[in-house]
Amino acid sequence: MADITTYRTCPRSGLQFEANAEKLMLANAVVAVVFLLIGGILAIGVVLTRWPSVHWLQADDFYMVLTAHGIDMLIFWIIFFEVAVLYFCSSTLLRCRLATPKVAWLAFALMLIGAVTNNIAVFQGSSSVMMTSYVPMMATPAFYLGLILFAVGALIACFVFFGTLVVAKRDKTYQGSVPLVTFGAITAAIIAVFTIASGAIILIPTFLMSIGIIKEVDALVYRTIWWAFGHSSQQINVSAHIAIWYAAAAIAFGAKPMSERVSRGAFLLYILFLQLASAHHLLADPGLSTGWKVVNTSYFMYFAVLASMIHGLTIPGAIEVAQRAKGYNNGLFEWLRKAPWGNPTFSGVLIALIGFGFLGGISGVMMGTEQLNMIIHNTIYVPGHFHATVVIGTTLSFMALTYFLIPVLFKREMINPGLARLQPYLFGLSMYFFVLVMMGAGTLGVPRRHWDMSFSGAAMAYEWPGAAYLMMGLVGIAGIAAIVGGAIYIYITVGSLLWGKRLDDGAFSAKPTPFPLTPASTALHGTGSAGFAAPGTFVLALVFLTAFVLYYFINWKYLSQVWGLS
Amino acid sequence: MSAILPPSERLWWKHPLDRVEGTWIVIALVWCLVMFAMMVGWHIYGKQNLSTETYKTTREMFSAKAQAVVDKYTVRTETDKQIPVVHPPAGGDVYLIGRLWDWWPIIEFEKGKTYRLHLTSMDYNHGFSLQPVNINIQVVPGYEHVVTMTPNQSGTFSIVCNEYCGIGHHNMLGRIYVK
Numbered sequence: 001m002a003d004i005t006t007y008r009t010c011p012r013s014g015l016q017f018e019a020n021a022e023k024l025m026l027a028n029a030v031v032a033v034v035f036l037l038i039g040g041i042l043a044i045g046v047v048l049t050r051w052p053s054v055h056w057l058q059a060d061d062f063y064m065v066l067t068a069h070g071i072d073m074l075i076f077w078i079i080f081f082e083v084a085v086l087y088f089c090s091s092t093l094l095r096c097r098l099a100t101p102k103v104a105w106l107a108f109a110l111m112l113i114g115a116v117t118n119n120i121a122v123f124q125g126s127s128s129v130m131m132t133s134y135v136p137m138m139a140t141p142a143f144y145l146g147l148i149l150f151a152v153g154a155l156i157a158c159f160v161f162f163g164t165l166v167v168a169k170r171d172k173t174y175q176g177s178v179p180l181v182t183f184g185a186i187t188a189a190i191i192a193v194f195t196i197a198s199g200a201i202i203l204i205p206t207f208l209m210s211i212g213i214i215k216e217v218d219a220l221v222y223r224t225i226w227w228a229f230g231h232s233s234q235q236i237n238v239s240a241h242i243a244i245w246y247a248a249a250a251i252a253f254g255a256k257p258m259s260e261r262v263s264r265g266a267f268l269l270y271i272l273f274l275q276l277a278s279a280h281h282l283l284a285d286p287g288l289s290t291g292w293k294v295v296n297t298s299y300f301m302y303f304a305v306l307a308s309m310i311h312g313l314t315i316p317g318a319i320e321v322a323q324r325a326k327g328y329n330n331g332l333f334e335w336l337r338k339a340p341w342g343n344p345t346f347s348g349v350l351i352a353l354i355g356f357g358f359l360g361g362i363s364g365v366m367m368g369t370e371q372l373n374m375i376i377h378n379t380i381y382v383p384g385h386f387h388a389t390v391v392i393g394t395t396l397s398f399m400a401l402t403y404f405l406i407p408v409l410f411k412r413e414m415i416n417p418g419l420a421r422l423q424p425y426l427f428g429l430s431m432y433f434f435v436l437v438m439m440g441a442g443t444l445g446v447p448r449r450h451w452d453m454s455f456s457g458a459a460m461a462y463e464w465p466g467a468a469y470l471m472m473g474l475v476g477i478a479g480i481a482a483i484v485g486g487a488i489y490i491y492i493t494v495g496s497l498l499w500g501k502r503l504d505d506g507a508f509s510a511k512p513t514p515f516p517l518t519p520a521s522t523a524l525h526g527t528g529s530a531g532f533a534a535p536g537t538f539v540l541a542l543v544f545l546t547a548f549v550l551y552y553f554i555n556w557k558y559l560s561q562v563w564g565l566s
Numbered sequence: 567m568s569a570i571l572p573p574s575e576r577l578w579w580k581h582p583l584d585r586v587e588g589t590w591i592v593i594a595l596v597w598c599l600v601m602f603a604m605m606v607g608w609h610i611y612g613k614q615n616l617s618t619e620t621y622k623t624t625r626e627m628f629s630a631k632a633q634a635v636v637d638k639y640t641v642r643t644e645t646d647k648q649i650p651v652v653h654p655p656a657g658g659d660v661y662l663i664g665r666l667w668d669w670w671p672i673i674e675f676e677k678g679k680t681y682r683l684h685l686t687s688m689d690y691n692h693g694f695s696l697q698p699v700n701i702n703i704q705v706v707p708g709y710e711h712v713v714t715m716t717p718n719q720s721g722t723f724s725i726v727c728n729e730y731c732g733i734g735h736h737n738m739l740g741r742i743y744v745k
Binding site for chain 1: 568569570571572573575576578579580581582583584585586587589590591593594595597598599601602604605606608609612613614615616617618620645646647680685689690691693695696697698699700701702703704706707708709710711713714715716717718719724726727728729730731732733735736737739740741
C-alpha cells in the first residue's frame with residue numbers, strides 16, 4: 001500500500017476515522033455549511049419580497065436572489081454535505097482507508113471551483129434564469145460551466161466512494177454484508193451517478209448553445225432531460241437522509257433494524273423506481289403520452305412510495321423496539337415519551353421524519369398524480385412541497401447529524417448546548433408552518449417564482465382572494481422564524497469549530513482495527529403486544545395513512561369541480 | 567447489531583418478518599395499488615384529463631392560424647391596447663398566444679359548450695394558470711398543445727403566467743370570459 005495513513009479511534013463514539021477521509025469529510029462539510037449560510041442570507045430576500053406587505057426587493061434583484069437561493073441550497077449545500085456523508089458511510093463505517101485521496105481532493109476542488117463560478121455568474125445579474133434554467137431563456141456561459149464542473153467533481157466523489165467499498169472488501173475490514181446505513185449510501189450514490197449523467201447530457205449542449213456552437217436545444221427535450229437531473233438529485237437526498245435516520249436511531253438508541261431484509265428491500269425499490277419521478281414535473285406538459293405520464297409519475301405503481309412508507313414504519317419501529325427492550329414498555333407510547341427529546345440529534349431526526357412523511361410525502365403524491373397535478377402545477381404549493389422534503393427532510397437531518405459530528409469528527413465540545421436543544425424545534429416547527437401556509441396559498445392558485453401578486457400596473461390585473469394574501473404574509477413570518485433557526489445552527493456549528501473546547505483525539509494506529517465478530521443477535525420479539533413488536537409505531541402509521549387517504553380524496557373532489565378537460 | 571454495523575446474522579435475508587412489518591407492507595401496497603387504479607380510472611370515468619394532442623409548430627405558423635380566428639370571430643376590442651375579444655363557435659378551435667409579457671387575444675366562451683384551445687409560446691416557457699378556477703398547464707415554445715375545455719361556470723377569468731419568463735413575468739396576464 002503506497003498511501004501512508006493513520007486511523008483514529010474516537011473515544012466518544014468508538015468510530016474509527018482514517019486521516020485522509022477525516023480531512024475530506026471536514027472540508028466538504030465546512031464548505032456545505034458556508035453555502036447554507038449564503039443560501040440562508042438569500043432566503044431573507046426571497047421571504048421578505050413574497051411577504052406582500054413588505055415586498056422588499058426590486059423585481060430584477062428578487063429573481064436573481066431566488067435563482068441563487070435555489071442553486072446554493074438545493075445543489076451546493078446538500079451535495080457538498082452528501083459527499084461528506086458518502087465518505088463517512090464508506091471509510092468510517094467500514095473501517096477502511098479512503099480510496100485515492102488525491103482524486104477525492106481533485107473532486108472537492110472541481111466542485112468548489114464550479115460552485116464559485118456559478119455563483120459569480122448569478123450575482124453578476126445576467127443569469128437570473130432560476131435553478132431550472134429552461135431554454136430558450138439563456139444564462140451566461142459561466143453559469144452552465146460552473147454547474148458542469150461541479151457535476152464532474154461530484155461524479156468523481158461518487159467513484160471515490162465506490163472505490164472505498166472495493167478497498168474495504170479487499171482488505172476484509174468487515175465480514176458479511178455492509179451495514180444498512182452504508183447500503184443506503186450506496187443507493188444514494190447509484191442514484192447520484194444517474195442524476196449527474198443526466199445533468200451532463202443536457203447542460204453540456206446548453207453550454208455549447210450559450211457560446212454559440214449549437215444553434216438550438218429543444219425546449220421540451222430540455223425539460224424532459226433536465227428533470228432527470230433536477231428531480232433525481234432530490235432522490236439522492238431522500239436516500240441519504242433516510243440512511244442518516246437509520247444511523248441516528250442506531251447512535252441515539254442502539255436500535256437495530258427491525259429486519260435487514262425489509263429495510264434493504266425498500267432501498268432496492270428506490271434504486272429501481274425512484275428516478276421515474278422526474279415525470280412529476282412534466283405532467284402539465286404537451287407532447288408526452290398519457291401512458292408515459294401514468295407509469296412514470298406513479299414510480300411504476302407507486303413502488304417507491306411503498307418503499308418510503310416502509311422506511312417510515314421501520315425507523316420509528318426500530319426505536320420503539322430498542323426502547324421497549326430498555327424497559328419503557330408501558331402502554332402504546334411510553335417508549336416515545338421517554339425518548340431523549342433534549343438530544344438534538346434525536347429530536348432533529350424525529351421532526352424531520354414526521355414532517356417529511358406527513359407534509360412532504362403526502363403533498364408529493366398529490367402533485368405526482370397526473371390529473372391532480374393540473375390544480376397544483378407551478379403554484380406556490382410546489383415550493384411548499386419541496387421545502388417539506390428538502391428542508392424539513394434533508395436539511396434538518398443533516399443538521400441533526402452535525403450535532404453528533406461536532407464532538408466526534410470536529411473533536412470540539414459543542415458551544416451553547418442549550419441553544420442546540422432548542423434549534424430543531426424552532427427550525428423544524430416553523431418550517432412545518434411555513435410549508436402548510438405555502439401549500440394553502442398554492443391551493444388558491446398563487447404562482448411560484450412571482451415578484452408581485454398584486455400585479456400592480458397590469459392592464460387586466462387579477463385580484464387574489466384575501467386568504468391568499470393572509471397566507472403569503474404568514475409565509476413571510478414563518479420563513480423569518482425558520483431563518484433564525486438556521487442561523488442558530490450555523491452559529492453553533494461554526495462557533496464550536498472555532499471556539500469550542502478541543503477534545504481528546506483518541507488512540508491512533510497505523511492499521512485499521514477490524515470489527516470484532518458480533519454474536520448472533522437475539523430475537524426481536526419478546527416485547528410489544530398482540531404479536532406486534534412495535535404496536536405504538538403501527539398506530540402512528542395508521543394515523544398517517546388516514547391523513548393520506550382523506551387528503552387524497554379531498555383533492556379529487558376539488559378537481560372534479562373544475563372545468564371539464566379532455 | 568445496529569444499522570451502522572454489518573448485520574450480525576450472515577443470512578439476514580432469511581430472518582423472518584415481524585408481524586408489524588408484514589401487516590404494514592400489505593396495507594401500504596394495497597393503498598399504492600388503489601392510487602394507481604384511481605389515476606387510470608379517472609381517464610375512463612373522470613371529466614378532467616389533460617389532452618395530449620400536440621403538434622410541432624413555429625411562431626409564423628401559429629400566429630397565422632391565431633390571426634385567422636381573430637379576423638373571423640372578433641366581437642369587440644378591449645383596453646387601450648385594442649386587444650380583440652374572440653368568440654369562437656361551440657366546438658370550434660381558438661388560439662391563445664403566450665409571449666413576453668401577455669396572453670393574446672382575449673377569449674369569450676359559453677358555459678357548458680366545448681372548445682379546442684390551442685396553446686403555444688412565442689419565446690420562453692410560460693405557464694397557463696386559469697384563475698380562480700386553478701387549472702395550470704405548461705406552455706412550451708415550438709409545441710402546439712390542443713386542450714379541449716368545457717367551462718362549467720360563467721364569469722370573468724384571468725390567465726396568470728406561472729412559469730418564470732423574465733423581468734415582466736409578474737405582469738403577464740390574459741382573460742377569458744364565460745357567458
